[in-house]
Amino acid sequence: MSETEPTTNDAPELSRRPGRRRGRDDGKFGRYGGQYVPEALMPAIEELTDAYERYVLDNEDGFMDEFRERLADFGGRPTPLQRAERLSERYDREVYLKREDLLHGGAHKLNNALGQVLLAKYMGKERIVAETGAGQHGTATAMAAAHLDMPCEIYMGERDINRQRPNVFRMKLNGAEVNPVTAGRGTLKEAISETMRDWATTVENTHYVIGSVVGPHPFPVMVRDFQAVISEEARAQSIEKTGDLPTDVVACAGGGSNTMGSFAAFVDDESVALHAIEAGGSTLEVDEEAGVAPNSASLFAGEEGVLHGARTKLLQDSDGQIMESHSVSSGLDYAGVGPELAYLVDEGRVTPVAVDDDAALEGFHRLSNTEGIIPALETAHAFGYLEEHAEDLGERVVVTVSGRGDKDLESVIEETDKRDVAGAPDMSMFSGGI
Amino acid sequence: MPATGNSEALAAAFEGGPAYVPYLAVGDPDYDASLEYVEALDRGGADVIELGLPFSEPIAEGPTIQGAVVRSLEGGMTPDRFFAFVEKLDVDAPLVCMTYYNLIYQYGDGDGPRDFVEKAAEVGLEGFVVPDLPAEEADPLREACDEFGLDLVFIVAPTTTGDRLERIMSRVSGYVYVQARLGTTGAKSDVADSTTESLDRLREYDVPKAVGFGISSGEHAERIVAGGADGIIVGSALVDIVAEGVEADLSTEAVADRLESLSRELKAGAERGYAARTEAAESR
Ligand SMILES: Cc1ncc(COP(=O)(O)O)c(C=O)c1O
Numbered sequence: 084m085s086e087t088e089p090t091t092n093d094a095p096e097l098s099r100r101p102g103r104r105r106g107r108d109d110g111k112f113g114r115y116g117g118q119y120v121p122e123a124l125m126p127a128i129e130e131l132t133d134a135y136e137r138y139v140l141d142n143e144d145g146f147m148d149e150f151r152e153r154l155a156d157f158g159g160r161p162t163p164l165q166r167a168e169r170l171s172e173r174y175d176r177e178v179y180l181k182r183e184d185l186l187h188g189g190a191h192k193l194n195n196a197l198g199q200v201l202l203a204k205y206m207g208k209e210r211i212v213a214e215t216g217a218g219q220h221g222t223a224t225a226m227a228a229a230h231l232d233m234p235c236e237i238y239m240g241e242r243d244i245n246r247q248r249p250n251v252f253r254m255k256l257n258g259a260e261v262n263p264v265t266a267g268r269g270t271l272k273e274a275i276s277e278t279m280r281d282w283a284t285t286v287e288n289t290h291y292v293i294g295s296v297v298g299p300h301p302f303p304v305m306v307r308d309f310q311a312v313i314s315e316e317a318r319a320q321s322i323e324k325t326g327d328l329p330t331d332v333v334a335c336a337g338g339g340s341n342t343m344g345s346f347a348a349f350v351d352d353e354s355v356a357l358h359a360i361e362a363g364g365s366t367l368e369v370d371e372e373a374g375v376a377p378n379s380a381s382l383f384a385g386e387e388g389v390l391h392g393a394r395t396k397l398l399q400d401s402d403g404q405i406m407e408s409h410s411v412s413s414g415l416d417y418a419g420v421g422p423e424l425a426y427l428v429d430e431g432r433v434t435p436v437a438v439d440d441d442a443a444l445e446g447f448h449r450l451s452n453t454e455g456i457i458p459a460l461e462t463a464h465a466f467g468y469l470e471e472h473a474e475d476l477g478e479r480v481v482v483t484v485s486g487r488g489d490k491d492l493e494s495v496i497e498e499t500d501k502r503d504v505a506g507a508p509d510m511s512m513f514s515g516g517i
Numbered sequence: 518m519p520a521t522g523n524s525e526a527l528a529a530a531f532e533g534g535p536a537y538v539p540y541l542a543v544g545d546p547d548y549d550a551s552l553e554y555v556e557a558l559d560r561g562g563a564d565v566i567e568l569g570l571p572f573s574e575p576i577a578e579g580p581t582i583q584g585a586v587v588r589s590l591e592g593g594m595t596p597d598r599f600f601a602f603v604e605k606l607d608v609d610a611p612l613v614c615m616t617y618y619n620l621i622y623q624y625g626d627g628d629g630p631r632d633f634v635e636k637a638a639e640v641g642l643e644g645f646v647v648p649d650l651p652a653e654e655a656d657p658l659r660e661a662c663d664e665f666g667l668d669l670v671f672i673v674a675p676t677t678t679g680d681r682l683e684r685i686m687s688r689v690s691g692y693v694y695v696q697a698r699l700g701t702t703g704a705k706s707d708v709a710d711s712t713t714e715s716l717d718r719l720r721e722y723d724v725p726k727a728v729g730f731g732i733s734s735g736e737h738a739e740r741i742v743a744g745g746a747d748g749i750i751v752g753s754a755l756v757d758i759v760a761e762g763v764e765a766d767l768s769t770e771a772v773a774d775r776l777e778s779l780s781r782e783l784k785a786g787a788e789r790g791y792a793a794r795t796e797a798a799e800s801r
Contacts, residue, residue, distance in 0.1 A: 118651060120651065121651075121672070121674070122672045122674045122685070123674035123676055123700075125676075126678070266583060280578075280700070283699065284699050389618050391576070399619070401627075402595050402624075403572075403619040403622065
């Protein structure tokens, strides 16, 4: 691949900027990134790197053109950048919402899933596997696989299956097989490990559609590049609507695909402050003895280590054993985070902030009843942040609504019932569920 | 036999006959029983013993060894207790540590593999197998191993060919771990064709080749050694015995006896395979 040519993956005026190219050559982001995987997977990863460079970066066979067209026709892109009137008034600054909840499937996840399933097709693969936490990535992958006529199997932690039943049903409706993972706490971390094991067995005909900017190179750069459409659109829409760039971009971070997608086109705009909102869970204190971190704040509280193919920031004990994370939102419930985010945080380019379960639930109810948008619990963390930190922000804030909350209604009833949540409706008639 | 690397004990283990290389997860199901179990492998004829230091995310392991990892971690296994275990063991076979890179990296000052390797050398380990560390990321560990006179074993998969094979073979020492089939660890009832193909690809390299992944009986061992392997690595079939012991609540002694007797069977199988191979070579 020639490094001097602008690539077709970017809006042309952005393509030469260093922030959009980081990690493409060698998968390293300063000390983070790399390829820490079993040898059996390395040839597949080399094959994938080659396909990424040819199809995604160089648009060979018109891959990116087909991707963009399908994202528009099947996915419904572009998504709007909407001014939130009540929130703007409440926080006394302009608040804009990047509406990824309006993307087909109800979350930003389709940008990546459609890109990777299409790439698998170009590579001649015959089968798709993927992990899922909240079920959003699993649903997006199942939809993309049905759309592109590929057999698909999804690994999902047993605990998450119970928390996200509507999404499990959606995956099945789209013809995917859903395999429960019982190891550990039965959440995203175990689902990723199990999908890697499947892939290590079936690598010759199977592509692993990883669900976030995590894993070995080229996954972190490739997923970022597929998700970058969020910030490319938002940047142009902001200029068109306000005549200027935003002062701040706020996005929730689990593995970090929503965050990197929301930040990618702004990384080189030094005037734009970037805020990654992590799940603070119930507390930031960890229980070393039990190996439990009751949060998922790996950027904010994690330490450098190696997990699932990359060196990044992790929730781990002093020996290096990975901790069990926690969050009300299963999509943020992960002990690691994308290596590029770890790098951008160390560089001071991205500010990580942890927002706890209570504040996220309040954010959920506030957005629902003031703006008429029911957000995903993951997204709700960004609105918890806004309530707590609006004073620290500039005059034009873009918040990415990474997903809609329909999938979370059962959890929200249960969690709201446990607490006194400001702005929540009278819950008495829903206590048994809906 | 082939030239090797830093450890004379590992080199010697592959001389004059096939090497039987058993694996157990240390601390499974508890520290004291685990000591007895490893010593039983030694009595059963182990030429090298791979000691697993459990990591919470064992992505290369199938259900059997995942179970061992959970039991051991629940029993409180840590890197320091692992090193204490190695010091306490009374065995003849040279010992190799099998673990994942994050534990190696975090040990000591938490800033690279050197502290772990230094400690490993101090307690008498001879080398490492690190399933999530491909050649591309291995140079810091390779350097530390050379500094302290230890070996670094790499895994060669059925999918490893061409440049990748070169890259691995230029960094490996001690022995090469030939992964018999794709997938994760776990006992199987047959020998995969890919094993023979892998051995053929490795023939020109002057390093002992030990085949692992799925070997569960003396007959397997025989066929694999007859097919050209210098050694056999057996993990899940042994861990299965430990797991059955836990389930059926067997005495430590009973489990140790079963480990010793399967070891004898595997070793005898390997020796039959070796005799057949030597005979075939002589009659040619
Ligand atoms: C709506 C939504 N937002 C955010 C996330 C977090 O993932 P990531 O950090 O990769 O965007 C998820 C994950 O499932 C999600 O469903």
